[in-house]
Amino acid sequence: MTSGANGQLTEQDPKDEMTSRPEPTHEKGLSQQIAVTAEPAAAGEDVWAKEKVFEVNNVTVSYDGKAAVKDVSMDIFRNEVTALIGPSGCGKSTLLRCLNRMNDLVASAEVEGEILYHGNDLYGPKIDPVQVRKVIGMVFQKPNPFPKSIYDNIAFGPRVLGLKDIDERVERALRGAALWDEVKDRLKDNAYGMSGGQQQRLCIARTMAVDPEVILMDEPCSALDPISTGKIEDLMTELKEQYSIVIVTHNMQQAARVSDKTAFLIVELDSTENNRWGQLVEYDETEKVFTNPEDPRTEDYVTGKVG
Amino acid sequence: MEARDTIGVSRPFGTMPSRSLEAPSPRYGEKLIKAALAACAIISVLTTTGIVVSLLLPTISFFGEVNPADFFLHSDWAPTFSPATFGVLSIVVGTLSTTLWGMLFAVPIGLAIAIYLSEYASPRARKIIKPVIEVLAGIPTVAIGLFAITALKPFLENFIPALESTPFAAGVAGVAIGLMITPIIASISDDAMRSVPGGLREAAYGLGSTRMKVATRVVLPAAISGVVASIVLAGSRAIGETMIVLLAAGSQATDSFAFTSPVQTMTAFIATTATGDIATGTITYDTIFAVGSLLFLMTLVMNVLAIRLVRRFREVYE
Numbered sequence: 001m002t003s004g005a006n007g008q009l010t011e012q013d014p015k016d017e018m019t020s021r022p023e024p025t026h027e028k029g030l031s032q033q034i035a036v037t038a039e040p041a042a043a044g045e046d047v048w049a050k051e052k053v054f055e056v057n058n059v060t061v062s063y064d065g066k067a068a069v070k071d072v073s074m075d076i077f078r079n080e081v082t083a084l085i086g087p088s089g090c091g092k093s094t095l096l097r098c099l100n101r102m103n104d105l106v107a108s109a110e111v112e113g114e115i116l117y118h119g120n121d122l123y124g125p126k127i128d129p130v131q132v133r134k135v136i137g138m139v140f141q142k143p144n145p146f147p148k149s150i151y152d153n154i155a156f157g158p159r160v161l162g163l164k165d166i167d168e169r170v171e172r173a174l175r176g177a178a179l180w181d182e183v184k185d186r187l188k189d190n191a192y193g194m195s196g197g198q199q200q201r202l203c204i205a206r207t208m209a210v211d212p213e214v215i216l217m218d219e220p221c222s223a224l225d226p227i228s229t230g231k232i233e234d235l236m237t238e239l240k241e242q243y244s245i246v247i248v249t250h251n252m253q254q255a256a257r258v259s260d261k262t263a264f265l266i267v268e269l270d271s272t273e274n275n276r277w278g279q280l281v282e283y284d285e286t287e288k289v290f291t292n293p294e295d296p297r298t299e300d301y302v303t304g305k306v307g
Numbered sequence: 308m309e310a311r312d313t314i315g316v317s318r319p320f321g322t323m324p325s326r327s328l329e330a331p332s333p334r335y336g337e338k339l340i341k342a343a344l345a346a347c348a349i350i351s352v353l354t355t356t357g358i359v360v361s362l363l364l365p366t367i368s369f370f371g372e373v374n375p376a377d378f379f380l381h382s383d384w385a386p387t388f389s390p391a392t393f394g395v396l397s398i399v400v401g402t403l404s405t406t407l408w409g410m411l412f413a414v415p416i417g418l419a420i421a422i423y424l425s426e427y428a429s430p431r432a433r434k435i436i437k438p439v440i441e442v443l444a445g446i447p448t449v450a451i452g453l454f455a456i457t458a459l460k461p462f463l464e465n466f467i468p469a470l471e472s473t474p475f476a477a478g479v480a481g482v483a484i485g486l487m488i489t490p491i492i493a494s495i496s497d498d499a500m501r502s503v504p505g506g507l508r509e510a511a512y513g514l515g516s517t518r519m520k521v522a523t524r525v526v527l528p529a530a531i532s533g534v535v536a537s538i539v540l541a542g543s544r545a546i547g548e549t550m551i552v553l554l555a556a557g558s559q560a561t562d563s564f565a566f567t568s569p570v571q572t573m574t575a576f577i578a579t580t581a582t583g584d585i586a587t588g589t590i591t592y593d594t595i596f597a598v599g600s601l602l603f604l605m606t607l608v609m610n611v612l613a614i615r616l617v618r619r620f621r622e623v624y625e
Binding site: 102105107130131133135136137138139140142144145146147148156157159160161190192203206207210254 | 326429430504506507508509510511513514515516517520524525528529622623624
């Protein structure tokens with residue numbers, strides 16, 4: 001495995017980082033290597049015994065003292081796609097943003113409970129959020145390329161982190177995101193000239209360029225047409241061999257298609273109906289959540305009776 | 308308004324609207340308003356034209372008497388002496404000197420304030436600091452000029468002892484001008500930086516950028532047109548500033564960029580000369596307008612260059 005983050009999130013010299021973390025060894029981009037390294041889940045394998053990336057324990061997130069999502073506990077596993085689904089306002093994006101401390105940027109946000117990343121407290125006193133976001137990358141709902149060239153977009157992360165061999169990283173990242181052949185002749189063109197789907201794959205490539213272990217995706221396809229969506233879903237399936245992916249989606253078919261495990265959250269109301277917050281209802285293998293859910297509320301949602 | 312709950316159930320008034328789609332009246336009021344608004348716009352165009360014409364006519368008569376080469380290529384400025392000499396470069400240098408010292412002070416500090424306000428400050432800190440800065444922008448320049456000679460100069464003497472030997476110094480005037488224009492740069496740049504979409508910031512943070520990297524590599528480049536606009540506006544104010552230089556820079560055309568040297572600026576020349584007794588039609592009278600035209604030309608060139616610069620480096624985001 002190449003994305004060898006070792007749970008070490010405290011601040012460190014980026015040059016150290018270069019030498020201590022193994023570089024990807026593949027020559028022709030990630031997609032070609034997948035055929036070799038893929039480990040299809042054998043029948044009867046215990047899907048809960050895999051290596052854990054995150055352990056989310058009783059996490060509550062509040063904005064201005066009002067809980068947005070309450071008491072969530074779930075483990076997220078390595079080299080899997082984990083989907084968070086549920087109606088609007090159920091806190092799935094909020095939960096996702098806790099996993100790389102993006103919520104730190106919102107002054108009023110407060111996280112209670114515990115999130116372990118490879119056993120280390122993600123909110124521990126010595127943890128540097130900047131370092132966290134380097135190891136745990138993020139792709140956003142609306143494609144948000146920088147108003148720079150395609151090349152400079154990909155090179156941004158490596159440059160900021162003081163990495164070397166920028167040209168090579170740009171090419172590898174673009175190949176990894178299956179975008180290289182489409183853009184190799186116009187790397188100097190502005191990224192805003194690309195289609196929405198290409199922009200989103202550019203954003204994925206941009207994240208890959210800093211070699212994270214985890215990629216968080218916040219409704220990455222909600223602004224895209226079905227063909228672009230299909231390409232990104234294919235990409236996710238390939239990427240999970242190298243990365244661990246957590247995806248928030250409104251699209252239940254998407255969750256069913258791409259994810260290994262699915263968490264279903266709902267919006268709870270208190271008796272006065274003035275306060276609402278998200279709550280985790282069910283977390284299981286995707287197939288089970290969609291075919292044989294434990295909770296009737298999950299069944300109503302995934303079968304389209306509500307929501 | 309009545310509650311609209313019933314719409315779609317039954318027509319609340321029981322009547323049908325007229326099928327005629329022609330205007331019920333010719334709407335003269337609307338035409339009148341359009342004419343009045345256009346008239347206001349024309350006033351500003353006419354004013355600008357009027358200023359240019361009233362500057363140009365005496366300037367043309369000035370160059371009928373003074374060789375343009377003597378004016379533009381020499382630095383022996385003594386138009387009110389006998390024999391008069393008209394080498395304008397010495398007061399151009401005076402203007403550029405105070406402007407330069409002012410910009411040297413204001414651009415870094417103004418940008419630092421803008422970066423602090425838009426990227427670092429908590430909403431509460433911002434709520435306090437931004438209005439204070441904007442009040443600073445409204446202080447009359449004559450007050451800043453007085454502050455410069457009574458407080459700023461003695462203060463700067465602690466660091467630059469050579470200031471003690473001169474009552475007037477371009478640098479003191481420059482720093483005072485800097486104080487005056489810093490809020491312009493800070494406030495407009497802050498607005499420009501804050502209007503950069505949050506998605507770009509998130510993208511940069513998501514890649515493991517520090518706040519400073521986000522500010523300098525993403526936000527500042529994306530806001531560059533607003534930032535340059537603020538600097539140009541500040542520069543125009545600095546070039547055109549009169550009261551501060553009159554009080555703090557002196558009226559001696561010295562042809563020097565030194566911090567401690569007294570200088571006469573173009574504006575200070577115009578102000579002192581125009582307030583004295585001068586007859587229309589004399590060469591001294593025309594000189595004022597020639598200097599005024601040149602000042603106008605300088606700010607115009609600066610604006611055009613800035614627009615070019617912005618077009619070249621602007622990062623357009625959707």
